[in-house]
Amino acid sequence: MGIPGTWRLRNQRLALIGEVCHTCGKKIFPPRDVCPDCAREAQHAFRFSGRGEIYSFTTVFNPPAGFEEYAPYTVALVKLEEGPIVTAQLTDVEPDQVAIGQPVEMVTRKLQDESRAGVISYGYKFRPRMSAT
Amino acid sequence: MRGVSIIGVGQTPVGEHWDRSLRHLAYEAVSAAMQDAGVEGAHAMYVGNMLSGEISNQSHLGALIADFCGLRGIEAVKIEAACGSGAAAVRMGYLAVASGVHDLIICVGVEKMTDDVGGKLTAALAQAADAEYELAHGITFVGLNALLMRRYMHEYGVRHEDFAGFSINAHANAVGNPYAMFRRPITLEDFKHADMICDPINLLDSSPMADGAAAVVLCPTEQAHAFKGKPVHIVGSALATDCLSIHDRRDPLWLQAAEDSARRAYAQAGVTPQDIDLFELHDAFTIMSALSLEACGFAERGKGWRLAAEGEIRPGGRIPICTMGGLKARGHPVGATGVYQIVEAVLQLRGEAGACQIPDARLAMAQNIGGSGATIITHILEAEE
Numbered sequence: 001m002g003i004p005g006t007w008r009l010r011n012q013r014l015a016l017i018g019e020v021c022h023t024c025g026k027k028i029f030p031p032r033d034v035c036p037d038c039a040r041e042a043q044h045a046f047r048f049s050g051r052g053e054i055y056s057f058t059t060v061f062n063p064p065a066g067f068e069e070y071a072p073y074t075v076a077l078v079k080l081e082e083g084p085i086v087t088a089q090l091t092d093v094e095p096d097q098v099a100i101g102q103p104v105e106m107v108t109r110k111l112q113d114e115s116r117a118g119v120i121s122y123g124y125k126f127r128p129r130m131s132a133t
Numbered sequence: 134m135r136g137v138s139i140i141g142v143g144q145t146p147v148g149e150h151w152d153r154s155l156r157h158l159a160y161e162a163v164s165a166a167m168q169d170a171g172v173e174g175a176h177a178m179y180v181g182n183m184l185s186g187e188i189s190n191q192s193h194l195g196a197l198i199a200d201f202c203g204l205r206g207i208e209a210v211k212i213e214a215a216c217g218s219g220a221a222a223v224r225m226g227y228l229a230v231a232s233g234v235h236d237l238i239i240c241v242g243v244e245k246m247t248d249d250v251g252g253k254l255t256a257a258l259a260q261a262a263d264a265e266y267e268l269a270h271g272i273t274f275v276g277l278n279a280l281l282m283r284r285y286m287h288e289y290g291v292r293h294e295d296f297a298g299f300s301i302n303a304h305a306n307a308v309g310n311p312y313a314m315f316r317r318p319i320t321l322e323d324f325k326h327a328d329m330i331c332d333p334i335n336l337l338d339s340s341p342m343a344d345g346a347a348a349v350v351l352c353p354t355e356q357a358h359a360f361k362g363k364p365v366h367i368v369g370s371a372l373a374t375d376c377l378s379i380h381d382r383r384d385p386l387w388l389q390a391a392e393d394s395a396r397r398a399y400a401q402a403g404v405t406p407q408d409i410d411l412f413e414l415h416d417a418f419t420i421m422s423a424l425s426l427e428a429c430g431f432a433e434r435g436k437g438w439r440l441a442a443e444g445e446i447r448p449g450g451r452i453p454i455c456t457m458g459g460l461k462a463r464g465h466p467v468g469a470t471g472v473y474q475i476v477e478a479v480l481q482l483r484g485e486a487g488a489c490q491i492p493d494a495r496l497a498m499a500q501n502i503g504g505s506g507a508t509i510i511t512h513i514l515e516a517e518e
């Protein structure tokens with residue numbers, strides 16, 4: 001993604017900062033500036049708790065270029081408790097220990113080592129929930 | 134607005150064409166379509182393609198292909214909507230003729246996928262999804278479909294083998310299509326024991342990547358009888374969009390753009406799903422067939438798989454699909470696929486589908502999907518009276 005893109009997305013990748021619509025109250029992630037429910041402007045920052053549950057998951061054995069060294073890895077759709085679904089990798093769990101409905105929480109991990117391009121990118125992954133809610 | 138008709142079609146076999154480049158494949162399809170229509174020129178060309186920049190280091194296909202086909206000077210431009218590029222190009226041709234701007238249009242879909250393999254091709258295909266919020270997490274195109282399929286199986290209590298009918302039907306139909314990539318039948322046992330590629334999707338849930346090109350020639354319906362062949366009329370044409378990412382959909386298991394584009398196409402044609410004699414749908418993965426049938430009104434939510442399990446999608450069933458092999462067995466040269474679907478529908482409506490012929494086919498629907506559902510184009514074609 002390169003240095004500018006990695007820098008631009010730091011609040012989303014590292015702190016799960018999305019938006020809240022002040023017209024209808026919808027919580028939005030990823031941020032999209034226009035509320036998908038009421039089509040009003042929604043540029044107020046909102047920090048998500050990072051807690052959610054597995055909506056679906058799969059394990060990638062044939063990765064795209066740039067992810068070869070990490071395969072196999074499990075990618076999930078995580079439904080955050082505030083409403084939105086995010087696409088993210090699971091970590092600290094074996095693929096056969098994952099189930100739909102499982103509670104998970106956000107952690108920060110290395111997403112990709114593109115050090116030849118000058119960037120090691122970090123961001124959110126999710127693991128089975130350990131903390132008390 | 135003018136009525137639009139298809140007066141010529143052409144296609145290359147789908148497969149691994151090591152000996153032919155992108156431009157040669159396009160030319161083969163275009164020249165076949167022009168011969169079929171009996172025309173020697175065109176006013177404009179729309180080229181549907183997804184991957185030329187990534188795989189062949191070649192952008193700017195409009196000028197390249199038009200010139201290579203001997204049409205230097207005409208209006209020509211590439212149309213890109215991921216795997217929906219082919220039908221999107223036909224949609225642009227439709228608009229150009231319907232609006233009265235042009236009288237003779239060539240729409241060609243072309244894809245050259247075998248110039249690269251492995252991770253680079255996987256990464257290029259994945260560009261149909263959101264680079265910042267999906268691809269950055271290492272998801273692949275098949276992976277996105279696997280996320281949908283697992284959720285579908287969970288929510289509706291469906292087993293993996295319940296999807297087998299989609300692939301068995303596609304392979305059985307491809308046997309009679311000389312342009313298809315896999316002209317051999319498969320069995321339920323084959324389906325159950327195929328190699329897993331991205332759980333729960335196995336090799337026989339998935340359409341194969343391939344090279345290929347297909348083309349159609351369009352003109353106003355009022356002029357269609359001046360040409361040599363039997364015209365087929367485009368009575369419904371619609372393109373709808375949805376959010377790029379599955380995670381942003383209101384309901385990940387509902388193809389809203391399929392519903393929207395089909396609804397508009399039905400309304401334009403003045404028909405209902407019950408009137409459709411055959412449906413060339415976008416079976417890139419078995420899960421997409423189920424979702425398309427549901428969104429287009431052929432099955433209730435969560436029950437699209439039953440049409441396959443009960444044999445209703447086979448020739449002679451309630452709604453025959455993938456009558457010449459579909460993406461699964463004809464092959465899926467991504468940006469060309471939407472044009473192949475329309476070429477096949479035309480052959481059916483002209484009564485020229487050979488061993489694949491659906492008897493007395495009058496109305497055919499073709500639906501091409503970009504990405505996991507963000508761009509969906511639906512066309513309804515009618516046979517000449």
Ligand SMILES: [Zn+2]
Nearest residue numbers: 021024035038
């Ligand atoms: Zn709102």
